[in-house]
Each structure stands twice: as C-alpha cells, then as structure tokens.
Amino acid sequence: MSPKKMLFPVGGGDELESRINGALLVSKHFNTHLEVQLSEATVSSGVPTGVVLPNEIVDKLEKIQLDNLKTVMSTHRHIFDECCKKIAIVESETPINNQATAHLTMTVGLRSTIVAQQTKFCDMVIAAAPQKGVATATFEAAVLESGKPVMVIPRAMKEFKTDKVIIGWNNSPEVARAVSAAIPLMKEAKLVHIVSTKAYTTESLSRIRDLRNYLAMHDIETTFELIKTTFIPGEALLKTANEGKFDLIVAGAYCKKGLKEMMLGGSSRYTLEHTKIPALVSH
Numbered sequence: 584m585s586p587k588k589m590l591f592p593v594g595g596g597d598e599l600e601s602r603i604n605g606a607l608l609v610s611k612h613f614n615t616h617l618e619v620q621l622s623e624a625t626v627s628s629g630v631p632t633g634v635v636l637p638n639e640i641v642d643k644l645e646k647i648q649l650d651n652l653k654t655v656m657s658t659h660r661h662i663f664d665e666c667c668k669k670i671a672i673v674e675s676e677t678p679i680n681n682q683a684t685a686h687l688t689m690t691v692g693l694r695s696t697i698v699a700q701q702t703k704f705c706d707m708v709i710a711a712a713p714q715k716g717v718a719t720a721t722f723e724a725a726v727l728e729s730g731k732p733v734m735v736i737p738r739a740m741k742e743f744k745t746d747k748v749i750i751g752w753n754n755s756p757e758v759a760r761a762v763s764a765a766i767p768l769m770k771e772a773k774l775v776h777i778v779s780t781k782a783y784t785t786e787s788l789s790r791i792r793d794l795r796n797y798l799a800m801h802d803i804e805t806t807f808e809l810i811k812t813t814f815i816p817g818e819a820l821l822k823t824a825n826e827g828k829f830d831l832i833v834a835g836a837y838c839k840k841g842l843k844e845m846m847l848g849g850s851s852r853y854t855l856e857h858t859k860i861p862a863l864v865s866h
Contacts, residue, residue, distance in 0.1 A: 585767050586706030587678060589617045589734075592698045592725055593711070595655065598738045602711040603659075604666045605740035607685060609709055609861070611670050612743050616678035617685040617709070620701060621659050622694040623652055656689050663687045695720035702729035707764070709734045716856025726836050727866050732764035733836070735855070735862045743861060748772045749829040750805075751820045752779040754790050757835025761865035762794070765833045768863070769803045772831075777807045778823055817854040824860050832862035 591606035593599070603619065610617035636644075667674050667685055675684040690697050698721050702708045710725040710733050718726075726733050736743075745768045752758055769775045775798065779791060795805050812819045824832055854862075 586613055586615050588705045589613070589615055589707045589709055590702055590705040591617060591619045591709040592694070592702070592721060593619055593621055593659070594694060594721065595658075597714065598711075599659075600662045600666065601739040602736075603662055604670070605711065605736045605738075605743070606709045607666050607670050607672055608740065608743040609734055609736065610685060611672055611683045612745070613707075614681065614683050615706075616675075617672075617683075618705070619659075619663060619685060619687045620698070621656065621687065621689045622697045623655060623689065623691055652689070652691070659689075660687060695724040699724040699728040702731060705729075705731060707732050707734060709736060711736055711738050712855045712858065714738070716854070718855070726864065730866075732761060732863055732865045735864055737859050737861065740859075740861065743830075745769075745772055745831045747774045747827065747829045748776070748831045748833060749820075749824050749827065750775065750777045750794075751832060751834040752777050752791065752794060753835065754779075755835045757865050758833075759835075761833050761835055761863055762798075764865055765831075765863050766798075766801050766803070768831065769798065769833075770801060772803075775803055775805045776827065776829070777805050778810050778820065779807075780810055780812050780819065821854055821858055821860075824858075829860060832858070832860055834862055834864050836864040836866050 589610050591603075593603060593606070606617060606619065663685075664674070666672075672683045672685050673679060674686065676686045678684055690701075702725055708725050708729050708731050710722055712735055713719050713722045726735070748765065748769050750758070750762060750765075777791065777794060791807055795807065798805055808823070810819050810823050820832070820834070
C-alpha cells in the first residue's frame with residue numbers, strides 16, 4: 584500500500600533548505616501528501632522542574648519566545664514555499680487525489696514528545712539523518728516511537744529514486760517489517776539485492792530462501808550476497824551499497840538503550856554520518 588500521508592519533523596540548524604527539499608522529493612516520488620512539522624520549545628519546557636519564575640520574568644520570556652516563533656516560522660515558510668515551487672508540489676492543508684501536496688505546520692512544546700505522538704498518525708515518517716551521526720531525542724522518537732516505517736534521508740539529497748534497492752537482512756522482526764513496508768517500492772525497482780553476513784546465517788541459508796520466495800510471491804526478483812563484516816559496525820552494508828550504486832537501503836533499526844544498532848546490527852552513528860543513500864527502516 585502506498586502512503587497517503589507522510590510526516591517530516593523539522594527543526595532549525597544547518598542544511599535546512601536541503602533537508603526540506605529532500606523530504607519533498609520523497610513525497611513527490613510517492614505522489615502523496617506531506618506534512619512538514621516544525622516544533623519549538625515552550626518557555627516552561629526550559630525551566631527545571633520545581634523552579635518557579637516570577638510572573639514578570641515569565642511574561643518577558645513569553646514575549647521573546649513569541650517574537651522568535653514568528654521569525655522561525657517566517658524563515659521556514661520562505662524556504663518551504665520556494666522548495667514546493669521548484670519541485671512542483673501543491674501547497675494544501677489536505678490531500679488532493681493524484682497530486683503531490685504539502686503543508687507546513689508549527690506546534691509549540693517539547694519537540695521529541697510532539698514527534699513521538701504526531702508520527703503515529705501518518706503512513707510513513709521522513710527523518711533527516713542527524714548531524715555527525717549522533718541520534719537526537721527527536722530522531723529517536725521518529726524512528727523508535729512512531730510505530731511507522733521511517734525514510735531516513737541524507738541531510739543533502741538532490742534526487743530520490745528507487746531503481747536499485749539493497750536489503751540488509753539480519754533475520755530480525757524489525758527488518759522483516761521494513762521489507763514489508765518497502766514492497767511497493769521494490770515492485771517498481773529494476774534490481775533488489777539482499778545482503779547478509781555469516782553471523783545471521785549460522786543455521787543455514789534457508790531464511791534467505793524464505794525471504795526470496797516471499798518476495799517472489801510479490802513478483803519481486805532478487806539477488807543475494809554474503810558480505811564480510813568489518814571492525815566498524817554498519818560499514819560493510821554501506822560500503823556494498825555505495826559500490827553497487829544503490830538508490831535505497833532497506834533495513835531494521837532496533838535498540839536496547841537508544842538507537843544503538845541499525846541495519847546489520849551495526850552502529851547507527853557510522854551509517855548516519857557517512858551515508859549518502861536514503862534508508863527505509865523500521866523498528
């Protein structure tokens with residue numbers, strides 16, 4: 584099933600225009616509706632628990648915040664409008680049949696909390712890779728708490744296509760969910776390549792055969808390769824994806840304490856910091 588609504592949480596910081604542009608490119612590919620959600624903290628969220636500020640100070644802080652919100656929204660609005668025009672996406676609060684649409688909204692509150700809640704009401708989340716590969720609370724909320732497939736995009740992405748798809752298979756429930764979410768994309772792909780390592784095929788290659796047979800039922804032909812891992816978790820999958828000039832990585836994201844493992848059970852930081860390829864992940 585193709586997504587009807589996608590949600591892209593966005594903050595400030597570097598590469599703002601390229602991040603918004605990248606999210607719009609994804610929604611354009613799906614010809615669907617994208618909600619770009621801007622969240623800004625409240626005055627109260629920055630005050631330590633138990634600390635009570637005088638009303639006069641609170642009033643001044645709230646006035647400063649209001650002025651700041653207007654500036655932030657104006658900046659995002661200008662960039663959003665320009666990107667929509669460039670990509671030929673219609674600005675609309677509601678979806679329009681057979682038309683790529685997008686809408687910019689602003690909410691006030693703790694960003695990670697808002698993202699964790701609002702991402703539950705969409706079909707797919709788009710999340711820009713965090714700077715230097717360090718997962719923020721907002722990024723973790725999008726990936727780990729949404730319950731939805733997440734399209735992780737590089738912070739600078741000039742085009743989005745899915746002609747060549749690579750699956751990082753580790754036989755986990757998370758990657759199984761990611762594969763199911765990616766079926767509509769893989770049905771249109773020219774190449775779907777499965778990679779795994781000996782660590783995840785210790786019993787036999789029967790699980791790989793099961794996966795390939797499952798995808799064949801969806802008329803998806805696949806190829807398969809066992810790759811060697813390195814001392815840097817995540818490096819092997821990314822190296823294979825780059826060398827093969829793949830357009831999309833499909834993988835699982837899971838953790839025990841934060842986003843510690845991603846894709847082939849490797850460190851998310853390496854992958855997020857170095858990838859120039861979007862990844863469809865599921866938790």
